[in-house]
Amino acid sequence: MSCNWGTELWDQFDNLEKHTGCGIDFLERYSKFLRERADIELSYAKQIRSLSKKYHPKRSREDESRYSWCLAFAATLRQLNELSVQREEFSENLNTQIVCELTRYTQEVKTERKN
Numbered sequence: 001m002s003c004n005w006g007t008e009l010w011d012q013f014d015n016l017e018k019h020t021g022c023g024i025d026f027l028e029r030y031s032k033f034l035r036e037r038a039d040i041e042l043s044y045a046k047q048i049r050s051l052s053k054k055y056h057p058k059r060s061r062e063d064e065s066r067y068s069w070c071l072a073f074a075a076t077l078r079q080l081n082e083l084s085v086q087r088e089e090f091s092e093n094l095n096t097q098i099v100c101e102l103t104r105y106t107q108e109v110k111t112e113r114k115n
Helices: 005-055 068-114
Strands: none
Touching: 005 068
8 A cells, every 4th residue: 555645635736725715705705795785784774764753743643643544554653663673783783793703704714725
């Protein structure tokens, strides 16, 4: 049995470099995608909140507050405001937890690849 089995793997260095390079490129693209999605989610949440505040009645009118359609519209506006809060939280979590971790991991892989 020959002791030179490692020499057969040296010709695969370029393939391995290409494979890891594609993986790093994918991580960078995916991080950018998630960052842009978080920005869109945050923008959407702000627009939804603005819309909810715009149509929310400024003061309670005694005669209108007893009608079911007024109560339903007010409930819809409250739910819309809650939705905007959820979207903001989702955007923040996406940025702080996932995008930051992916960026850190990408940097680790790049430095490991250099070594």
